[in-house]
Amino acid sequence: xxxxxxxxxxxxxxxxxxxxxxxxxxxxxxxxxxxxxxxxxxxxxxxxxxxxxxxxxxxxxxxxxxxxxxxxxxxxxxxxxxxxxxxxxxxxxxxxxxxxxxxxxxxxxxxxxxxxxxxxxxxxxxxxxxxxxxxxxxxxxxxxxxxxxxxxxxxxxxxxxxxxxxxxxxxxxxxxxxxxxxxxxxxxxxxxxxxxxxxxxxxxxxxxxxxxxxxxxxxxxxxxxxxxxxxxxxxxxxxxxxxxxxxxxxxxxxxxxxxxxxxxxxxxxxxxxxxxxxxxxxxxxxxxxxxxxxxxxxxxxxxxxxxxxxxxxxxxxxxxxxxxxxxxxxxxxxxxxxxxxxxxxxxxxxxxxxxxxxxxxxxxxxxxxxxxxxxxxxxxxxxxxxxxxxxxxxxxxxxxxxxxxxxxxxxxxxxxxxxxxxxxxxxxxxxxxxxxxxxxxxxxxxxxxxxxxxxxxxxxxxxxxxxxxxxxxxxxxxxxxxxxxxxxxxxxxxxxxxxxxxxxxxxxxxxxxxxxxxxxx
Amino acid sequence: xxxxxxxxxxxxxxxxxxxxxxxxxxxxxxxxxxxxxxxxxxxxxxxxxxxxxxxxxxxxxxxxxxxxxxxxxxxxxxxxxxxxxxxxxxxxxxxxxxxxxxxxxxxxxxxxxxxxxxxxxxxxxxxxxxxxxxxxxxxxxxxxxxxxxxxxxxxxxxxxxxxxxxxxxxxxxxxxxxxxxxxxxxxxxxxxxxxxxxxxxxxxxxxxxxxxxxxxxxxxxxxxxxxxxxxxxxxxxxxxxxxxxxxxxxxxxxxxxxxxxxxxxxxxxxxxxxxxxxxxxxxxxxxxxxxxxxxxxxxxxxxxxxxxxxxxxxxxxxxxxxxxxxxxxxxxxxxxxxxxxxxxxxxxxxxxxxxxxxxxxxxxxxxxxxxxxxxxxxxxxxxxxxxxxxxxxxxxxxxxxxxxxxxxxxxxxx
Numbered sequence: 001x002x003x004x005x006x007x008x009x010x011x012x013x014x015x016x017x018x019x020x021x022x023x024x025x026x027x028x029x030x031x032x033x034x035x036x037x038x039x040x041x042x043x044x045x046x047x048x049x050x051x052x053x054x055x056x057x058x059x060x061x062x063x064x065x066x067x068x069x070x071x072x073x074x075x076x077x078x079x080x081x082x083x084x085x086x087x088x089x090x091x092x093x094x095x096x097x098x099x100x101x102x103x104x105x106x107x108x109x110x111x112x113x114x115x116x117x118x119x120x121x122x123x124x125x126x127x128x129x130x131x132x133x134x135x136x137x138x139x140x141x142x143x144x145x146x147x148x149x150x151x152x153x154x155x156x157x158x159x160x161x162x163x164x165x166x167x168x169x170x171x172x173x174x175x176x177x178x179x180x181x182x183x184x185x186x187x188x189x190x191x192x193x194x195x196x197x198x199x200x201x202x203x204x205x206x207x208x209x210x211x212x213x214x215x216x217x218x219x220x221x222x223x224x225x226x227x228x229x230x231x232x233x234x235x236x237x238x239x240x241x242x243x244x245x246x247x248x249x250x251x252x253x254x255x256x257x258x259x260x261x262x263x264x265x266x267x268x269x270x271x272x273x274x275x276x277x278x279x280x281x282x283x284x285x286x287x288x289x290x291x292x293x294x295x296x297x298x299x300x301x302x303x304x305x306x307x308x309x310x311x312x313x314x315x316x317x318x319x320x321x322x323x324x325x326x327x328x329x330x331x332x333x334x335x336x337x338x339x340x341x342x343x344x345x346x347x348x349x350x351x352x353x354x355x356x357x358x359x360x361x362x363x364x365x366x367x368x369x370x371x372x373x374x375x376x377x378x379x380x381x382x383x384x385x386x387x388x389x390x391x392x393x394x395x396x397x398x399x400x401x402x403x404x405x406x407x408x409x410x411x412x413x414x415x416x417x418x419x420x421x422x423x424x425x426x427x428x429x430x431x432x433x434x435x436x437x438x439x440x441x442x443x444x445x446x447x448x449x450x451x452x453x454x455x456x457x458x459x460x461x462x463x464x465x466x467x468x469x470x471x472x473x474x475x476x477x478x479x480x481x482x483x484x485x486x487x488x489x490x491x492x493x494x495x496x497x498x499x500x501x502x503x504x505x506x507x508x509x510x511x512x513x514x515x516x517x518x519x520x521x
Numbered sequence: 522x523x524x525x526x527x528x529x530x531x532x533x534x535x536x537x538x539x540x541x542x543x544x545x546x547x548x549x550x551x552x553x554x555x556x557x558x559x560x561x562x563x564x565x566x567x568x569x570x571x572x573x574x575x576x577x578x579x580x581x582x583x584x585x586x587x588x589x590x591x592x593x594x595x596x597x598x599x600x601x602x603x604x605x606x607x608x609x610x611x612x613x614x615x616x617x618x619x620x621x622x623x624x625x626x627x628x629x630x631x632x633x634x635x636x637x638x639x640x641x642x643x644x645x646x647x648x649x650x651x652x653x654x655x656x657x658x659x660x661x662x663x664x665x666x667x668x669x670x671x672x673x674x675x676x677x678x679x680x681x682x683x684x685x686x687x688x689x690x691x692x693x694x695x696x697x698x699x700x701x702x703x704x705x706x707x708x709x710x711x712x713x714x715x716x717x718x719x720x721x722x723x724x725x726x727x728x729x730x731x732x733x734x735x736x737x738x739x740x741x742x743x744x745x746x747x748x749x750x751x752x753x754x755x756x757x758x759x760x761x762x763x764x765x766x767x768x769x770x771x772x773x774x775x776x777x778x779x780x781x782x783x784x785x786x787x788x789x790x791x792x793x794x795x796x797x798x799x800x801x802x803x804x805x806x807x808x809x810x811x812x813x814x815x816x817x818x819x820x821x822x823x824x825x826x827x828x829x830x831x832x833x834x835x836x837x838x839x840x841x842x843x844x845x846x847x848x849x850x851x852x853x854x855x856x857x858x859x860x861x862x863x864x865x866x867x868x869x870x871x872x873x874x875x876x877x878x879x880x881x882x883x884x885x886x887x888x889x890x891x892x893x894x895x896x897x898x899x900x901x902x903x904x905x906x907x908x909x910x911x912x913x914x915x916x917x918x919x920x921x922x923x924x925x926x927x928x929x930x931x932x933x934x935x
Contacts, residue, residue: 037699045698046665053662103663103694107708113691115634116708119582126579130572131546133564150689157689184694198564204630329560396630480556515706 003027005085006176009078015139018061018068018101019125019186023140025098026179026188033091035176039053048096051075057097061104066125072097077295093521095182102183105136109185110201111399134199134394136186137314143189145199148425149399150454160488163520169488175451176427189421195355195388197416207397208317211284217286219316220482220500220515221277222293222459223271227464229369236464238268241292243370250376254291254325254361256493261425262295271297272304277506279308281516282476287460287482288322290407290432291337295324298340305346317344318459320428321404325383327399328353334384338428339404341393353402356389356412357381358432367434367469390418400425407431410459411445419449429459434469435479436461438497445486450496457485463513480502543569544595548602573599578631604734625857633802635714641690645713647768650683653802655714658693659706666702769809769817772880774862778845778873780805784863820932823862845872896931903928908935 003011008028015021033162035045040290047521052058052075060069076097079085107116117126129136153428163169189197202208230236234243240263242255256263271288278286288301301321308315319342325335337354359378365371390409393402403424409415410429419427429442434458436442446457461481470479478497489496498517505511547569553562573596580592611617646653653673657920658664664672684704687693692713694705750794777785782796782805791814795803809817835868899917906913914924928934 035698041699042701045701048704049663049665056662058537058662067720103705106694110634110706113710114637114707114710114712117579117582117635119579119584121575121579123579127572128576130575131543133567133568157867182698190833204626205623241636397636408898 005082009085009167011075012078012141016068018066019105019136019144020138020140020461021068021138022098022186022318023137025094025142026191027181029091029094029098030179030188030502031087033095034085034179035092035095035182038233040164042090044092045096047466052096052100052519057100058104061101062107062121065120065122066128066322072100075146076392083432084196086442095261099182102186104259105146105185106209110396110438111146111394111401112185122187124197125284134201135324142191143187145189145422147183147185147187147396148394148401156216156456159211159520160486163486163488166300166520168491169520170491171284171485172487172489174451180252180451181452186217187421187423191340192414192417194386195231195416197304198389198391199250200391201394201396206343206347206349207395208284208400211285211317213398216285216456216519217281217283218283218287218458218517219480220287220363220517221271221274221278222461222463222503222513222515223267223274223288223297223322224464224479225285225467225513227370227372227468234370234373236462240264241294242499243311245376245379249380249382250374250378251380251382252374253382256294260294260296264294266510268297268300270510273506273508273510274512274514275301275319276308277504277512277514278419278516282314283516284317285428285458286316286319286430287430288320288459289460289481290323290339290430290468291325291464292432292462293324293340298324300344302342302348304503305342305344309345315344318342318349318402319346320404322430323354324437328350328384329513331384334382336379336385337383337406339400339406341404344410345435345444350391350393350404352391352406353385353389354383354409355385355390355414356408357383357385358408361367364434368465369472379463381432388414390414392418392424395423395505401437402426402428405429407433410457411441416445419453419455423455425455427457429457431459431461433461433465435466435481436483436499437480438483438493438499441498442483443485443495443497447496448485450487454487455485456487456493457483459483459485477501482517484517484519542573542599544602547599550608551603569599570624571627574627574631578628578635581632582635585804588601590828592874626775635712637709637716641692642707642713642716644686644690644692645717645816648683650715652717654680654683654687655692655706655710658704659710659714663703663705666704669704768820769813770820770862772884775873775876775880777862779870779877783845784861786859787817787862789818789821789858789860790814791821847871892931896933899924899927899931900933903933905935 003024005028008024011024012021055071055075057069057075060071063069076093084090106112108122108129109115121323125136125195128138132138135143135145161470164171170469218400224236224239224241226235226237228237232244235241235257236254238245240257241253242257244255245252261396275286293301298321305315305319319341321340323337323339324521325339327335328338337357339352339354341349341351344350347452358381360368360370360374360381362371362377365374365377365379375502390403394400401422401424403422403426405420405427406420406429410419410427410431417422431442433442435442442459446459449457459482461483463479463481466479466481478501480501481503482500484498484500485496486498487496490498498519500515500517503513503515506514523826536812545565550566550569553559554566574594576595580588611614640809645655650673654669657669657672661669666680667920668933670677673680681702684693684695688695691707691709692705693710693743695712698705710751717844773785773787777783777796780796780798781801782798782803783800786795786797787793788913791809793806793808797803845868848863849867850861850863899913903913903918908914910924914921915922
């Protein structure tokens with residue numbers, strides 16, 4: 001979004017809130033100006049910074065507590081003519097002001113190591129921020145929010161350093177330029193036309209408990225292992241879930257075969273055994289995939305986590321309890337595809353609905369052996385997906401910004417746009433898809449996003465469709481069901497990705513399969 | 522969650538619809554939830570309560586009681602807005618107690634988040650160079666890397682490597698505009714320097730500590746404890762002992778450990794060190810070079826102040842030194858006034874050996890580093906003097922003979 005000089009001048013003259021000024025200033029500079037390394041500009045940069053120092057703009061910003069200090073307006077000195085407004089001198093002046101605002105806002109950034117608020121410092125801004133959904137802007141369109149910590153900070157420092165010193169991983173070389181990277185605390189997010197953003201912060205009681213971050217350890221429980229295609233439906237086995245084509249539309253649904261009160265016992269037992277195994281393995285994160293988690297199974301997971309917490313046993317700090325179709329309040333006519341996130345005691349932290357339905361195309365149906373059943377190109381997943389809302393959840397304990405993007409949402413707007421703009425440090429994606437190969441759609445999407453984002457991406461799949469496609473393609477062994485993206489490049493293939501195929505069995509008579517991934521290895 | 526605890530799938534109220542007055546807003550959102558059964562108000566109500574929590578944590582830093590009276594009035598009014606929707610005795614509901622814990626945890630987090638992490642303070646405590654860098658950056662507010670290096674008398678490349686971990690730990694902010702790098706302070710810089718300002722010994726550069734303290738939101742200062750912990754932590758496995766070239770206490774402890782001593786005793790001038798093994802009746806004494814004494818004495822002073830001991834006190838405080846418990850004490854004056862550090866329990870031989878290896882490796886590296894740098898330094902002085910030895914010796918402030926020896930040892934020739 002680029003604003004023209006006239007609009008910018010008008011916006012600034014009306015503006016009386018420093019974070020609105022940041023938004024307008026960013027929008028004006030965006031696409032017009034990047035701080036480049038032209039030696040001819042070095043003196044301009046130095047004099048701009050010296051002037052910011054001389055006028056003590058930083059102290060004025062704190063004193064003004066959200067208002068725009070007179071000294072800042074005087075220094076900015078908005079030119080009357082469009083030509084002067086598009087001069088390098090003004091760009092540098094404006095950028096220096098935005099940078100000063102960004103530095104001053106460090107006092108408030110709840111995701112950083114320390115905040116400096118004290119008694120009356122920033123009291124008006126803090127009240128505004130808390131009351132308005134953790135957003136800083138007032139009148140400007142879109143959002144101004146805080147940026148999460150760097151990848152190198154917080155819990156990652158140890159294992160990212162270890163990965164680099166192991167010689168197997170290296171930094172991703174920077175490509176391209178964007179204005180946002182020059183601001184450490186503030187994120188300018190342009191409005192998403194068709195999707196609401198919801199910013200949340202975990203309360204310390206529900207945040208990650210005392211998890212060791214020496215290594216990143218993730219456990220994936222595929223839960224569903226096989227696809228048994230029949231004439232009128234396809235069984236997702238083990239368990240009572242069925243994929244069915246809808247009679248009235250070229251769409252498909254996942255339904256429950258039998259009485260929900262009694263048919264889930266086996267699936268619940270499997271989920272429990274697998275979760276206990278993942279907990280014993282010391283995983284910080286447990287993942288269940290898409291469309292495998294009806295409410296009875298979800299309840300069992302909550303019980304298991306509560307039990308482990310009661311006995312003070314090792315357990316995941318965060319469990320993505322898969323997804324299933326669920327009705328939302330005020331949208332009771334058609335279910336959404338909803339993921340549930342649990343904390344280390346099994347309490348629900350938040351729910352995320354899918355924002356894009358899956359259009360299963362004919363070539364995919366053939367790979368899965370579903371073409372005879374679905375008989376339409378494409379066949380759409382029968383879910384509600386509007387109104388769209390994406391949640392971003394900040395963990396102050398770890399500095400993580402977490403997003404759940406269900407399946408297609410990782411590869412399409414508004415999910416991809418949200419990742420690009422919000423810089424989540426942990427993106428968790430439950431899917432029901434084919435094998436998660438390093439050349440597949442999800443992998444390509446993650447690799448692209450990691451060009452501009454220092455995040456960790458975890459994509460977890462169930463085995464039914466993946467195994468069917470693996471077999472169809474004539475491949476042997478197990479298909480990859482877990483795809484991991486990290487903001488480092490693997491030296492062997494220059495990819496920021498790892499795929500995991502190897503399964504292990506949890507103990508007990510049911511012995512459900514789980515996949516464990518550790519980084520660095 | 523701070524927003525939306527135990528609530529799911531709520532709509533977010535847009536910023537424009539929130540009433541201006543906090544108490545009224547609480548009333549409006551409470552009515553939406555509890556009377557009109559609109560779940561959309563839940564997240565908004567939580568946001569209002571988060572704002573109240575922020576006010577409480579900010580008031581904790583207020584100097585006068587009147588502000589607390591105002592705050593209590595606000596809380597009472599807010600309470601009234603919610604209490605009218607209560608049916609029966611809310612003390613019988615678990616949510617009443619959960620809510621209290623929720624608020625307490627949020628408050629504890631907010632207050633804790635305004636205090637400097639120990640690790641960051643120790644990082645500064647371990648190195649005078651680091652402290653000088655931070656103080657200078659705070660003074661300058663924002664400063665180019667070259668200018669900072671010049672003012673501190675450091676090479677820009679050395680400054681860059683010293684600053685890297687400080688940037689990683691948010692003790693410094695580094696911005697790159699084109700080819701120029703600028704450093705500026707972060708909130709943590711102020712907090713840590715506010716802590717370090719309480720140290721008893723003199724300050725580097727005579728930095729304006731009053732301003733630092735005023736700028737810091739931290740009230741607690743426990744410099745001696747931090748100094749001792751920093752010295753102890755510098756020998757943690759995998760860490761760089763000689764990163765703090767002023768820490769001589771830790772390597773001396775490693776010697777005591779590997780020689781099976783109970784501890785060490787150091788005279789107040791830092792001149793003589795005794796390694797004592799009382800059970801074996803052994804005592805080894807050696808003198809330290811003058812170049813080491815000053816730093817060691819400063820370190821000992823910090824440790825002595827650690828317990829605020831008076832001269833008659835014998836028992837000291839206990840510090841965990843990389844898994845080995847240590848007791849610090851200052852002996853009574855008539856016993857020679859030595860400062861003693863005793864191992865509590867017998868040190869693990871393997872751990873002692875490992876610590877010696879670490880310390881030795883760092884000493885070697887430091888020596889190599891300094892020799893390498895000395896060679897470049899002397900060569901450049903000679904170059905500047907057109908390789909005229911007398912002029913170069915005068916510039917360096919050494920004798921001609923010493924320069925000749927130096928050139929021979931360093932293999933320097935025109």
